[in-house]
Amino acid sequence: MDSRELTSRTEELTARRDRLQRLNNGDRALLPSLACAVLEELARTRLRPGHAATRRSLTALPTPR
Structure with a gap:
């Protein structure tokens, strides 16, 4: 080589x-690094878990046209 x-x-x-x-x-393993960073920030702001799950779903889904 x-x-x-x-x-x-x-x-x-x-x-x-x-x-x-x-x-x-x-x-979070299959999410892009940016999405993981957003989720970590949500966790730091102590938002309720359902909110973070919703954000995770929205971050991972494509935007409809």
Whole structure:
């Protein structure tokens, strides 16, 4: 392997490790990082759990046209 292949493989493995860590942390694992950040902020503001669940659903769903 040359250095470009090693760099690419390292990036792939790092991304995979990050995804696995997110899977280990719960149901936010498949959400984009920005959506997770929004949910964390909601948790910090101590809104009721139903509100956070609604926001999670709205964040994950595509916008209708």
